[in-house]
Amino acid sequence: MVTLRDVRDAAKRIEGVAHRTPVIQSRTLNDRAGARVFLKAENLQRMGAFKFRGAYNAISRLSAEQLTRGIAAFSSGNHAQAVALAARELGSTAVIVMPADTPVSKLDAVREYGAEIVTYDRYTEDREAIARRLAEERGLALIPPYDHPDIIAGQGTAALELLEEVGELDAIVVPISGGGLIAGSATAAKGVQPSIRVVGVEPEAGDDTRRSLAAGERVRIDVPRTIADGLTVSTPGELTFPINRALVDEIVLVSDDELRDAMRFAVDRLKLVIEPSAATTLAALLNHRLDPVPARIGVIISGGNVGAARLAELLG
Amino acid sequence: MVTLRDVRDAAKRIEGVAHRTPVIQSRTLNDRAGARVFLKAENLQRMGAFKFRGAYNAISRLSAEQLTRGIAAFSSGNHAQAVALAARELGSTAVIVMPADTPVSKLDAVREYGAEIVTYDRYTEDREAIARRLAEERGLALIPPYDHPDIIAGQGTAALELLEEVGELDAIVVPISGGGLIAGSATAAKGVQPSIRVVGVEPEAGDDTRRSLAAGERVRIDVPRTIADGLTVSTPGELTFPINRALVDEIVLVSDDELRDAMRFAVDRLKLVIEPSAATTLAALLNHRLDPVPARIGVIISGGNVGAARLAELLG
Secondary structure, three states: OOOHHHHHHHHHHHOOOOOOOOEEOOHHHHHHHOOEEEEEEHHHOHHHEOHHHHHHHHHHOOOHHHHHHOEEEEOOOHHHHHHHHHHHHOOOOEEEEEEOOOOHHHHHHHHHOOOEEEEEOOOOOOHHHHHHHHHHHHOOEEOOOOOOHHHHHHHOHHHHHHHHHHOOOOEEEEEOOOOHHHHHHHHHHHHHOOOOEEEEEEEHHHOHHHHHHHHOOOOOOOOOOOOOOOOOOOOOOOOHHHHHHHHOOEEEEEOHHHHHHHHHHHHHHHOEOOOOOOHHHHHHHHOOOOOOOOOEEEEEEOEOOOOHHHHHHHHO | OOOHHHHHHHHHHHOOOOOOOOEEOOHHHHHHHOOEEEEEEHHHOHHHEOHHHHHHHHHHOOOHHHHHHOEEEEOOOHHHHHHHHHHHHOOOOEEEEEEOOOOHHHHHHHHHOOOEEEEEOOOOOOHHHHHHHHHHHHOOEEOOOOOOHHHHHHHOHHHHHHHHHHOOOOEEEEEOOOOHHHHHHHHHHHHHOOOOEEEEEEEHHHOHHHHHHHHOOOOOOOOOOOOOOOOOOOOOOOOHHHHHHHHOOEEEEEOHHHHHHHHHHHHHHHOEOOOHHHHHHHHHHHOOOOOOOOOEEEEEEOEOOOOHHHHHHHHO
């Protein structure tokens, strides 16, 4: 298991390296949501998403020898950039296994951080197997996107900062993919304030965690086809699932149309660029998915890596 | 004249009403600019721009009787929203004279804040005359967009907060329209740190302040045709010009294409929505208009009111 202590230790490791991102409030959002909402703007984090927190925390704990040999990772996008940047910051190198249909802006960003990219077809190939083979062949440390205690603890630092800054909250709302962000957030939030309600949000087409929690075991669904390209896993993580089963209070779903509307709201009213995966939580609030509505809600805005051309397309 | 003391007094008046906006840093921007850059994100200010600071400061100083009679204002956009919101916050009402070709998102926002709108043709009619007549007829207090000491002092509070937060800077870079923001910023910045270099940025098509400073007197140009719809004045303010003549060190120009590129950079790399007028300062840094390049640069990102549809068009 991961504990509040692990999250606090991670917070010390990333201090001065990761941004302490701002908490943003909007009267218009409060009016629309019927609550006081505090947005932890991880789209303004380094490399544009919360993922840097976990990657840096995990890689900083590797031996000097391992850092010399290098890192391997597989990711649909943001974890790739996070590992590439964290590896470079720690004087190491990274090889990233990425889906061939990853948005070009994300491929470019990973290359800019100096990492090598190996692509695969996410509808037919097993990224984890490819990455494991690469890691074995080259002696690389495999840093998974969510199923790792140091990743989970690192991701929890955003919720920890949020609670430190705004004080007690009635609920925290977090997007779910593999479950690392919400597992870390729930560990941090319930550690600091046991009464807090932890709400996860999934796209309608990618409700593997909701189904798994209902079934009491990890359920596998088809690879989700949704505009939320960061949330396309088929099944919850092995490590994250038991944590989320213990700590997550409810899961709500949002449609792709609601994600588009939430992105438009973010541009028009918040002046923030958020990626479709990050729009899940905002969409849940704008469409009153939480019942009853908590009075004070913390929200993790998970990332902003959408690219100008794709954003224009989604807003158009 | 306006003094540092006036800016500090304004800061007290707006405290707890205006947002203390975050200061944002980006490694990529630093690399591109060849400097350490601190962005004061006034696009995240209430109503989406710095203008709320000046409007609230000015309106809060009116008598109770005047607040009951109401406010009048003329503006190409953001000052309109600022006056509408500040009037509502202070229990007053507002009538705003706005160009007929104002982006719909700005008209809607002003209406949402409960103000009445009167439109005019900005290529043929005199908005100031229209507003003065209205104010006289109805007994309204006319709050001009820049030529007013309380407006100038209020706008200076953003630069004051920036210097308080990040410490000494070598330069501060500010967009220029009527000159209220830069007059207030220069007053605050040189008051706190006399050695600071104050740089103004204008669109190439709207360089009335650059020409006026060169001529030593206020020069009038044709109404500028630029995508920077917030910077389309023809001549510097009567009150702002002498302040800027005394305190502004240099003015640099940027093209509309450079504004579009800077907006795209803001979306792709900063995850911020900024309006074309606000992109001036970023464009100046990305295109190395400052020579020599100061080591530590403060930038006022003036606003984010562009609207999702227009943003998509500009990015496309």
